[in-house]
Amino acid sequence: MARPLDIPSCVGKMKGFVQAHGRLPTFSEAQKLLGYRSKGGVSNLMAHLARHRFVEKDRHGKRVPTSLLKSGLKLLGAVQAGFPSPAEEELIDTLSLDEFLVPNREASYLVKVTGDSMIEAGIFPDDLIIVERGRSPKSGDIVIAQIDGEWTLKYFEKTAGGVVLRPANKKYPPLYPKGELIVAGVVVANVRKYR
Numbered sequence: 073m074a075r076p077l078d079i080p081s082c083v084g085k086m087k088g089f090v091q092a093h094g095r096l097p098t099f100s101e102a103q104k105l106l107g108y109r110s111k112g113g114v115s116n117l118m119a120h121l122a123r124h125r126f127v128e129k130d131r132h133g134k135r136v137p138t139s140l141l142k143s144g145l146k147l148l149g150a151v152q153a154g155f156p157s158p159a160e161e162e163l164i165d166t167l168s169l170d171e172f173l174v175p176n177r178e179a180s181y182l183v184k185v186t187g188d189s190m191i192e193a194g195i196f197p198d199d200l201i202i203v204e205r206g207r208s209p210k211s212g213d214i215v216i217a218q219i220d221g222e223w224t225l226k227y228f229e230k231t232a233g234g235v236v237l238r239p240a241n242k243k244y245p246p247l248y249p250k251g252e253l254i255v256a257g258v259v260v261a262n263v264r265k266y267r
Contacts, residue, residue, distance in 0.1 A: 082106055082117055083126060083141070090137045094177050096127065173261040179206050180260070183216065183225075190214070190225055193240035199264045201225070203257035214259040219249050228255065 085105055089097050097105055102114045118135065121127040126140045174180045185199045193214060195201065201216075209215050209228040216225055219237060226237035226247065237247040 083121075086121070086126070086137075087141050090141050096135055096137050096141075173202055173263070175260060176204050176207075180204050181257075182263075185225065187225075189239040189241045189244045191241050193227070195225070195240070195259075195262050196264065199262055201259045202261040202263070204260050205257040207258045209255050209258050216256045216259070218252070218254040218256065219247055220251050220253075223256075225259070228258075 086097070086102075089101070089105060096102075099111045099114045099118075102108070102117070103111055106114070106117070108114055108117075118127060121141075122129075122135075124140075125138055127135050128138050130136045180202055182200050183203055185195055185201060186197055188197060195214070201214075203216055211229045213228045214225065215228045215237075216223065217228070217237060218224075224237060224247065226239055229236045229238055235249060235253055237249075237253075239246065
């Protein structure tokens with residue numbers, strides 16, 4: 073006899089898996105995660121989740137979680153940062169901050185900022201920056217780089233004379249590599265917690 077679908081429990085376990093791994097479990101992983109004896113039970117569950125919009129297929133036909141399975145915050149609308157305007161709270165969607173801030177999850181990592189050389193770029197001590205490795209830096213990108221054996225966070229700039237790393241604080245001079253320059257990644261987001 074087929075095991076009855078305990079949908080709330082299954083959805084909770086699937087949400088936990090998606091949060092931990094950033095993807096849906098394979099049928100084998102779902103079978104083990106949910107305690108099914110066969111992959112047929114998992115197939116029935118996936119069909120049920122698709123009917124209720126927890127799962128959909130991407131343009132390549134691969135099953136992917138929708139925002140209903142992703143952990144996230146409710147997106148309630150927009151607010152005017154200029155002149156005040158009447159505002160109404162309206163649920164627009166559920167937004168995963170990972171999905172919003174991390175374009176390439178596999179190549180990204182977090183770094184805690186120390187020092188004040190990038191404050192004019194809005195990056196302050198104790199901020200967390202999200203860095204993507206493997207991306208070729210362009211002039212104007214903020215990068216983490218090792219210059220002559222020392223690590224730093226600066227603007228990347230190509231000039232006729234070579235590469236310059238520029239701070240975003242007038243107290244600091246630009247850095248010109250005398251020897252080796254290794255760009256470890258490009259900053260794609262900055263996270264600050266207001267206390």
